Amino acid sequence: MLKFESDNKPKDDSVPASVPTDDDEPVGHRGDKRERILDAALELFNDRGFHGTPMPLVAEQAGVAAGTIYRYFESKEALVNALFHYWYSVLNRDLFDEDWAQRPLRERFHLHWERLANFAFTHPRAYAFLNLHFHSTYLDDESRAEIMRHWERGEAFFAEASEQQVTKNLPPEMLMLMIDGLFTGMFRSHVLGMVEMTPELIRAGEECAWATVRR
Amino acid sequence: MLKFESDNKPKDDSVPASVPTDDDEPVGHRGDKRERILDAALELFNDRGFHGTPMPLVAEQAGVAAGTIYRYFESKEALVNALFHYWYSVLNRDLFDEDWAQRPLRERFHLHWERLANFAFTHPRAYAFLNLHFHSTYLDDESRAEIMRHWERGEAFFAEASEQQVTKNLPPEMLMLMIDGLFTGMFRSHVLGMVEMTPELIRAGEECAWATVRR
């Protein structure tokens, strides 16, 4: 029986080696330093917040000299945004594809729940990071665009469901955010070590979520 | 028809004038400076985070000199904690009383939802603040104790409901956090300006929430 770990064993939220150095970064390097920096930042920003983590600490955790970070990222802000934008785009890619868009409503809901769970529980720190920082003032346009992409799909789904009277007669945005919060609650019960998450529980969570919105 | 404001008109999250200066603060003062400082901090910490807000800015927003803050609070940390502990204790007082504890389960759920909504929508910044900061490293024992008080009641409720087979057969902690997230989602839909919250919608939210957990 597959189950996810809830303790502090290494979680796989590391940036896959294949991440294209986003664009104009130094070209000739073959090392994994960029990834190690992103990784360290992910963990530290989660634990201590953006303004609460000094760059030298990120450097130390990444096993890199302070100055090195600036070979890969313009600034501290560029670093959070690279992190945010990268993980959010992964999430969006994971959640939505052409196939998904043309399934029936209930199946879309199911698929979305499953995929979201898959993302959140295999990249717990990344998911926590996105949740914690989506409201921050230092996000740039690219990051915000990624949030928009996500929300537009969610709203469209619930608008459609509302029209077809599949879901309760409530503002779609409210339904969307309630489901999002519901999921985050489930996620938290796992991350806080209160519940050992299993595929069965995730499935049960989906039943709860559907009961929340169905007419 | 009562409705809550979602725009930027002044919200009433100010600390009531009667707040007893928590304990050992300077005694003889009659001014409202302490409250103005707490107020300014509440808003700024919400918008820019704890480490993201300089004390001089808090002072400016409070209409007070920088040094004055230190007549009322030992340090910046003491300030967040005063804020956190104060509002959390108000929340706890609002939610739970002797009467509440001996109502039937479903009624307790209803009352809790209503009271929580009342707190959150009359003190939106305070509620957002508590949500945003409950996980922070700089909370002191007193603040954490307030969190515990809250969670113990929640867990007890869902444990009892689970025993009596009123709710789904799932870990009580998971149910509790899902409901909490659900509420937060509803709250957010209002705060983000997507939904104009009304007592009817709040009631509808409760139905959703109950559908989530009932067997």
Add this chain to the structure above:
DNA sequence: CTGGAATGAATGAATATTCATTCTGTGGCG
């Protein structure tokens, strides 16, 4: 007058960022 309250410039500790220097690996050449 006087003592507590308030002020805000000054202090010192952090912290983001820079940059002169060192390292490393690659390829040409004797």
Add this chain to the structure above:
DNA sequence: CGCCACAGAATGAATATTCATTCATTCCAG
């Protein structure tokens, strides 16, 4: 094979800010 430039990568001490906190001074109510 060994040696030698050389370029890009990495370093980390130094710099320039920013910021929490202090405290000598001023204000003001009684």
